[in-house]
Amino acid sequence: MDEFASLQRSIERLVRIKCSNYKEDYIKRRILSRMRLTNTADFETYHKYLLANPQEADLLRNALTINVTKFFRDPEVFEVIRREILPELARRRESIRIWCAGCATGEEPYSLAILAHELMTLHKNVTVTIYATDIDTVVLQKAMAGVYDRKALENVDEKRLRKHFIGHDDGTFEVRPHIKSLVKFREHDLMSGVPIARYLDAVTCRNVTIYFTEKQKNDLTHLFYSALAVDGFYIMGKTEYVAREVEHLFVSYNVMQKILRRAA
Structure with missing residues (x-):
């Protein structure tokens, strides 16, 4: 029996990651890291x-979904x-909704929330309202703690x-309640094919897809x-990047900053 294939089946059952x-090379690298x-x-x-x-499943999930951010x-x-972007959206509607997909430990949605607070x-x-989602419940707990x-x-x-953080004696900083209140954290699997909501004004999904297969990247483009x-x-x-097969779904807004707009 192929031991790697058998291991992958157990990972999908225990870790809940498909x-x-x-990419196979990425999966093997992360597993080899845990093996060491x-x-x-x-x-x-x-x-x-x-x-x-049983605790190894959580540690392996963290290794597979690792996302260093700030x-x-x-x-x-x-x-x-x-x-x-935010001023344009404010001119168009009074209720703005943003999805931060693959939010990891929360730095990105809270950054957006700070900008949103300044706008408001x-x-x-x-x-x-900022919907912040990730498949990893451990990092979501850290994100909610802020x-x-x-x-x-x-x-x-x-x-x-x-203005937006409370300093603690141990040198850490906690996001203040007026920023936390703008972010709704939720567990969500991007591979489910189901969006967290529809008719959203913006989706951020940054540095999440770089280890995905081309098919999954295209599926995500359709999802967003x-x-x-x-x-x-x-x-x-x-x-x-957006692959040629799905590039017709979006038009470029800012090439340098990799910002697109949904086509009609």
């Missing part, structure tokens, strides 16, 4: 370890959102830090198309 959605940490010599031995140690990662993207200060009639070290906040200026209202914004990671 291995075929990822658990002192298991081969796939068969690690498979037995996974079955015998507040206002790629500041130029957030500047376009602040200066152009200027436009009193406007409300913003506590971060100084390194995650290196792109947050002192004015925003004082179905989630967005006409002219809604799709904001990708700097190294990501």
Whole structure:
């Protein structure tokens, strides 16, 4: 029997991640990383370890969905959102809804929430709701707690830090309630094919798809198309792209910052 294939079946059952959605080389690299940490010599031995140690499923899930991030990662993207996208949406409607897909530990949706709060200060009639989703319930718990070290906040200026965060004695900072209240965290599998909502004004999914297969990237493009209202914004990671087979679903808005708009 192919031990790697057998291991993948157990991963799908225990970890609830479909291995075929990822490139095989990526899956193997992440498993090999866990093998080194658990002192298991081969796939068969690690498979037995996974079955015998329930806590390993959570650790492996974290390894497979790892997403190192920080507040206002790629500041130029957030500047376009602040200066152009949010003001345009505020002119079009009073209720703005944004989906942050693959939100990991929450830095990105909270960054959007800070910009949304600043917008609502200027436009009193406007409300913003941010849906933040991830398949990993462990990172979602961290996101909902909203506590971060100084390194995650290196792109947050002192004015925003004082206004939107509570400093703790241990050197960490907690997101204040007025920002937390703008974000709704929820478990969601992007591979389900079902959007978190429809007729959304923007979707951000940044640095999530780089390890996905081409088919899954195309499926996600269709998913986000179905989630967005006409002219809604799709904001990708700097190294990501829309394949030729599905590029007709979107038109370019900002080439440098990888921002697209849903086609009619």
